[in-house]
Structures are given as C-alpha cells and as structure tokens.
Amino acid sequence: MSHQWEPVIGLEVHAQLKTGTKTFCRCSTQFGDEPNSNVCPVCLGLPGALPVLNREAVTMAVKTALAFGCKVHRQSIFARKNYFYPDLPKGYQISQYEQPFSSDGTVEARLEDGTSRSIRLNRIHLEEDAGKSIHTATESGTAVDLNRCGTPLIEIVSEPDIRSAEEAYAYLSRLRQTLLYLGVCDGNMEEGSLRCDANISVRKAGASGFGTRTEVKNMNSFRGVERAINYEVERQISVLESGGEVVQETLLWDVDKQAVRPMRSKEEANDYRYFPDPDLLPLVVEDDWVAGLEKSLPELPQAREKRFTNQYGLPEYDSGVLTVTRELADYFEETARLAAGTDPKKVSNWIMGEVLAVLRDRNVEIDRFEVTPAQLAGMFGLIEEGTISGKIAKTVFEEMAASGKSAAEIVETGGLVQISDESAIREVVERVVAGNPEQAAEYKAGKQKVFGFFMGQVMKETRGKANPKIVNELLRKALG
Amino acid sequence: MAVSKEEVRKIADLARLRLDEAETGRMTRDMNEILDYVDKLNEVDTENVSPLSWLEGKRTPMQDDRVVRFDNTGQALKNAPRSEGRFFIVPRVIE
Numbered sequence: 001m002s003h004q005w006e007p008v009i010g011l012e013v014h015a016q017l018k019t020g021t022k023t024f025c026r027c028s029t030q031f032g033d034e035p036n037s038n039v040c041p042v043c044l045g046l047p048g049a050l051p052v053l054n055r056e057a058v059t060m061a062v063k064t065a066l067a068f069g070c071k072v073h074r075q076s077i078f079a080r081k082n083y084f085y086p087d088l089p090k091g092y093q094i095s096q097y098e099q100p101f102s103s104d105g106t107v108e109a110r111l112e113d114g115t116s117r118s119i120r121l122n123r124i125h126l127e128e129d130a131g132k133s134i135h136t137a138t139e140s141g142t143a144v145d146l147n148r149c150g151t152p153l154i155e156i157v158s159e160p161d162i163r164s165a166e167e168a169y170a171y172l173s174r175l176r177q178t179l180l181y182l183g184v185c186d187g188n189m190e191e192g193s194l195r196c197d198a199n200i201s202v203r204k205a206g207a208s209g210f211g212t213r214t215e216v217k218n219m220n221s222f223r224g225v226e227r228a229i230n231y232e233v234e235r236q237i238s239v240l241e242s243g244g245e246v247v248q249e250t251l252l253w254d255v256d257k258q259a260v261r262p263m264r265s266k267e268e269a270n271d272y273r274y275f276p277d278p279d280l281l282p283l284v285v286e287d288d289w290v291a292g293l294e295k296s297l298p299e300l301p302q303a304r305e306k307r308f309t310n311q312y313g314l315p316e317y318d319s320g321v322l323t324v325t326r327e328l329a330d331y332f333e334e335t336a337r338l339a340a341g342t343d344p345k346k347v348s349n350w351i352m353g354e355v356l357a358v359l360r361d362r363n364v365e366i367d368r369f370e371v372t373p374a375q376l377a378g379m380f381g382l383i384e385e386g387t388i389s390g391k392i393a394k395t396v397f398e399e400m401a402a403s404g405k406s407a408a409e410i411v412e413t414g415g416l417v418q419i420s421d422e423s424a425i426r427e428v429v430e431r432v433v434a435g436n437p438e439q440a441a442e443y444k445a446g447k448q449k450v451f452g453f454f455m456g457q458v459m460k461e462t463r464g465k466a467n468p469k470i471v472n473e474l475l476r477k478a479l480g
Numbered sequence: 481m482a483v484s485k486e487e488v489r490k491i492a493d494l495a496r497l498r499l500d501e502a503e504t505g506r507m508t509r510d511m512n513e514i515l516d517y518v519d520k521l522n523e524v525d526t527e528n529v530s531p532l533s534w535l536e537g538k539r540t541p542m543q544d545d546r547v548v549r550f551d552n553t554g555q556a557l558k559n560a561p562r563s564e565g566r567f568f569i570v571p572r573v574i575e
Binding site: 019020023026027034035036037039040041047052053054055056057058078082084085086133134135138141142143144145146271273280281282283284303327414 | 490492494496498538539540541542543544545546547548549550556557562564565566568569570571572573574
C-alpha cells in the first residue's frame with residue numbers, strides 16, 4: 001500500500017444475544033429447528049399483535065455496554081426502521097435510532113506486536129433480527145424461514161478510529177472475546193451470530209477530513225473482514241490515484257472471487273424513515289438495576305490477563321494466550337491450583353504447547369477435553385516426585401488424552417516409572433561408554449558436543465525412563 | 481405547498497404503492513391538507529415545554545425469558561398465498 005494514503009475504517013457489528021426467547025415475543029430462538037416452527041403472531045407481523053420486551057435481552061445488552069465502559073442511558077426509545085424484504089414480515093425492524101440505550105465506550109484492541117489501540121465506540125443499541133431467505137430452495141421462488149425473525153441483536157458501532165485491516169481484526173477479536181466472557185453471544189461468525197459491516201474510506205496521510213466512504217457487507221469470517229478491507233482500501237487508492245472518484249455505495253464481499261461487487265439495486269438499502277415505534281413505551285433502565293449488573297460482571301479479559309502476569313509471574317504473551325477464552329483461563333487456573341508444587345510457568349508451557357496442540361488436532365474446545373485439570377495436575381505431581389521424567393510425561397500425556405486414564409494408572413500399567421536407581425543406571429552408562437570408545441576418546445580430547453550423543457544412547461537403552469539428572473552425573477564421572 | 485408531487489412519488493415508491501398521475505395529484509393535495517391542519521399546533525407557544533411523546537411515568541413492560549410455544553404455525557403457513565413444506569414461498573428475490 002502506498003504510504004501517502006491512510007485508511008479510515010469504522011465497523012458495525014451485530015451480535016445475536018443468547019437469550020432463550022425472542023426480543024418481543026416468547027418464541028424460542030433455537031438455531032436449526034424445523035423452519036417456521038418458532039413463530040407466533042408477533043414475529044409473523046400479524047395485525048393486532050403487540051410486542052412485549054424481553055427483560056433478559058436488556059440485561060445482556062446492558063452488561064455488554066458496561067463491559068466496554070459505555071454510558072447506559074436511563075431512558076431510551078425504540079424506533080421503526082422501515083424497509084421491504086420478505087424475511088421482515090412487519091415491513092419494519094424494531095431498532096433504536098435517536099435515543100439508543102447506550103453510547104460512548106472503548107474497545108482496547110491488542111495488535112500482534114503486543115501494542116494496544118483504543119477504538120472508541122459511538123453507541124450500542126438493541127434491535128431485532130430478520131428471518132432467513134433461501135434463494136436456492138425452490139425453482140420458482142425464494143423460501144422464507146422466520147425462526148430467526150425477532151431474535152435479539154445488539155449493534156455495536158465504532159467510531160472511524162480503525163486505521164488498518166490488522167487493527168480491524170484485533171478490534172473484532174477483543175469484541176468477540178469479551179462477548180464470550182460475558183456469555184451474551186456465542187460469537188459464531190459462520191453461523192451468523194456475529195456479523196460485521198465495514199465503512200471504509202481513504203485519505204491523504206495527515207489529512208483531517210474524511211474521504212468518500214463505501215460500506216462493505218457480507219464478510220462471514222474474521223479473515224474475510226481482514227481481506228475485504230485490504231481489498232477495498234487498495235481499490236479506493238487505485239481509483240483515486242488514477243484520477244477517479246470513490247462513489248458512495250454498498251458493496252458485497254464475494255468469498256469465492258475474493259473481491260467486492262456492488263449490491264444489486266434490489267438488495268440496496270432504502271430511505272428507512274425511522275420514527276418512534278408507537279407500540280412500545282420508552283425503555284427505562286433504573287440506576288440500581290445497572291449497578292446490580294455491573295457487580296455481576298465476570299472478570300473481563302484484560303483484567304484477567306493482567307492478573308495472570310502479576311499473580312502467576314507469567315510473561316505477557318502467556319497471559320494473553322491463556323486468557324483467550326474464559327474456559328481456557330479457568331482450565332489453567334484450576335490446574336495451577338491443583339498442581340501447587342509446580343511452577344505456573346511450567347503449567348503454562350504445557351497448556352500452550354501439548355494441550356492446545358491436541359485440541360487443534362481434534363478440533364475440540366477445552367471444556368470438552370478428556371484430560372481434566374485434576375488429571376493434568378496429577379501428571380505434574382508425578383514429575384515433581386521424580387516418578388516420571390519430563391520426556392516420559394509427554395508419552396503419559398498422549399496416553400491420557402487418548403484414553404482418559406489418570407497419569408498414575410498409565411505409568412503403573414505401562415511400566416513408565418522413571419529409573420532413579422543409580423546402580424541400574426550406572427550399569428547402562430558403563431556399557432554405553434565401553435561400546436563407543438572412539439566417541440569417548442573424542443570427548444576426552446575436549447569435544448564437548450559428544451556428550452549429547454552419550455546422553456541420547458543411555459536414554460535410548462532405557463527407553464527414556466532413566467532420570468536425566470542422574471544419567472548426566474554418572475556419564476560425566478564415567479567419561480571424566 | 482409543503483409536499484411536492486416528486487416527494488409523493490418517492491414515498492409511494494418506498495411504500496411499494498403504484499399511483500397513477502391522477503392519484504398522485506390527489507395524494508399530494510391530501511397530504512398537504514393534513515400537514516396544514518397539523519401545522520396549527522405550531523401556533524402554540526411551546527417554549528420551555530419538554531416534548532410529551534408518551535404519558536409521563538410510563539415505561540415499557542418486560543417479560544421473563546421463558547419460551548411459550550405458539551401451536552398454530554400450520555395455520556400461519558396455510559394463510560400465506562404460497563408455501564411449500566414448512567417454508568413460506570415468495571416471488572424470487574434475486575436472480
């Protein structure tokens with residue numbers, strides 16, 4: 001990218017709230033049910049049906065606002081956003097426009113180089129989702145499933161503070177992480193429970209005004225957002241550099257072509273003619289309710305990260321990795337607590353290395369992992385006692401992950417107990433030294449590197465079970 | 481006139497209403513009469529009076545997050561001009 005241009009990006013994120021029922025009726029929000037089975041006169045938009053707000057949706061929305069340091073307004077208003085689309089049977093979406101329930105706030109995005117960027121939030125408001133149109137189901141028409149129609153969403157609108165695709169990615173990661181910590185959204189972009197639109201413009205570096213922006217929609221993964229932004233920024237720069245002008249329009253990201261295309265006129269958003277919904281009185285959130293919710297907030301990712309560094313003496317990098325999800329952070333803390341005799345850094349190394357590798361391999365989440373914190377701590381106990389070596393521990397761990405058995409059981413039945421008996425080890429050491437006179441002579445002549453060869457031979461002979469500390473000692477003596 | 485024919489055409493378009501020339505004229509006249517009538521309110525001095533959009537002290541009621549099934553969804557599908565299996569079918573939206 002040419003350095004004389006600076007991208008200016010604002011993101012609008014829609015997050016589906018994990019309530020059991022819809023925003024304004026008591027239909028289930030269950031994903032994947034039989035089409036049009038979770039519908040009623042309210043969400044079907046039948047005449048005379050009246051909306052009644054879901055308290056839990058407000059609770060989750062307010063918690064989210066508090067987590068990002070937003071102001072929560074005592075009174076807010078629901079507005080109708082009018083447009084026609086088959087998956088919106090009322091002909092309007094109930095949203096918030098002039099008076100959202102919250103405004104301001106910040107998201108601390110952490111970039112890959114470890115530095116942080118504060119991205120300001122403009123607002124968070126509460127609204128309802130539309131149904132789903134399936135254009136491929138029948139030959140002649142579009143099939144409509146209204147199960148999702150009316151599911152609560154929060155829309156999180158950032159200020160145009162984002163300056164690169166990488167920052168956008170970091171912003172989204174922090175946002176999603178926090179929503180998951182709060183337990184208000186499952187954060188699944190592929191299934192659409194988290195959706196992101198980007199407003200993108202570029203300007204000459206150092207300029208204070210904004211260029212003409214485009215809105216890019218339809219990015220259904222974090223990497224998709226990153227790629228779409230990079231693509232659109234490059235496109236705008238090349239338009240401007242060839243003397244053209246950026247046209248304000250809505251674009252769709254095409255995953256297959258890895259390019260943006262203009263939205264067809266039929267899909268294009270219209271003049272929404274917002275007005276206050278006469279079916280709904282103002283939403284009032286009393287101070288004591290907000291105060292109660294503030295108290296109920298879990299420890300949030302940044303705070304937990306800091307605490308991990310302070311309390312366990314972990315490097316910032318480790319704290320960042322271990323607190324990626326609440327479940328992983330819980331797993332670490334529980335293991336560290338049960339393996340009190342083990343250095344927390346060692347526990348961290350194991351979880352970041354072996355445990356995460358197995359999870360990646362199996363594509364399974366930590367809370368479904370067979371090796372419980374208690375079992376992992378049991379393995380650390382065996383290492384600390386000297387029953388097994390660190391090397392054997394890897395074998396034991398693999399076995400634990402495969403069978404779900406305890407470390408002690410595996411060590412016992414597999415004969416993996418570490419050999420710490422000096423006489424047994426000495427015998428092997430002497431045999432190895434005697435069997436390799438050339439290397440022994442090299443070592444005596446000062447070639448230190450050969451020592452590793454002897455270590456390896458002894459470990460091989462004992463199938464890795466010899467206590468490495470004792471092997472080291474005895475070898476030095478024997479070669480001395 | 482506060483509302484032009486052009487604006488009436490735009491609003492009709494947004495509301496998916498097809499008006500012919502005569503209807504557009506009639507609608508323009510009606511809308512202007514309504515606005516003129518409501519405009520009388522502007523004669524009242526509302527300096528230092530805060531807007532009353534809802535009755536004072538009223539707030540929207542809320543319900544608990546408990547599923548209540550609506551068991552007549554079959555009828556809802558039957559009422560639609562077209563349905564197939566469990567789906568509502570509408571004219572094709574995108575090609």
